């Protein structure tokens with residue numbers, strides 16, 4: 612963990628990486644499997660089960676990244692439960708090591724943790740990284756949701772080795788994967804991450820309201836995201852809805868597409884779907900986003916994040 616820099620400054624993002632930051636450190640005996648990203652929860656605010664959300668999914672924020680021999684989980688929303696089942700089936704009695712990176716501790720980003728089966732297996736090692744948004748300490752906040760009367764088993768009583776580390780720096784490593792963080796525009800302390808893997812980079816901003824185009828924060832965000840291969844970003848509202856929710860800390864679809872184009876992002880995944888948007892509405896928003904890209908003759912590929920879908924890096928033909 613690089614502890615050389617320290618920041619409480621909400622305007623800060625880690626600067627862009629050096630060329631060395633894009634490559635895994637030497638020493639791996641064999642080439643790791645290609646990087647892949649799997650969506651386990653894509654919904655914002657609250658789970659939305661039911662027949663109208665079957666296509667995109669109703670679980671809240673959780674994305675699995677396998678890269679350079681690491682298992683990195685982005686957020687612990689209710690989608691984490693399903694990932695836990697699959698990991699236990701895959702690893703069986705073998706020890707599992709993974710890193711859980713939290714963007715913030717709003718309920719829709721942590722509620723899957725008590726139901727994550729790997730924490731109930733003593734051979735497993737779970738490292739949880741995030742920032743404290745409540746001045747109570749990250750461990751206190753995470754343990755709080757599992758205290759009686761909210762849950763029958765305390766976080767400190769689970770059999771797995773769980774290490775909670777409150778981040779003080781804006782860039783650090785998870786094995787060979789370099790990670791840069793950037794404060795998001797969202798109530799409380801919330802960050803986005805960019806992961807630099809040997810197959811390309813993945814940026815994750817599940818909760819974020821974009822700064823105005825003329826604000827300095829807008830330029831910082833473009834610099835932070837420039838050339839990202841896979842951007843997963845809060846695009847909860849359309850323009851009309853956004854006008855009624857300005858300042859709520861969530862993204863406007865048109866602004867997110869414009870930003871991705873300006874930052875020369877390759878693939879954009881619309882994320883944190885509004886709980887009031889059914890599958891048809893999300894498909895409409897996706898079609899609108901693609902029209903915006905076509906109107907600008909952009910090369911950006913846009914998808915709406917969909918539970919259960921796996922995305923591979925690099926894009927076909929690049930490896």
Ligand SMILES: [Zn+2]
Nearest residue numbers: 655656719818
């Ligand atoms: Zn959220």
Ligand SMILES: [Zn+2]
Nearest residue numbers: 715717797818
């Ligand atoms: Zn939030």
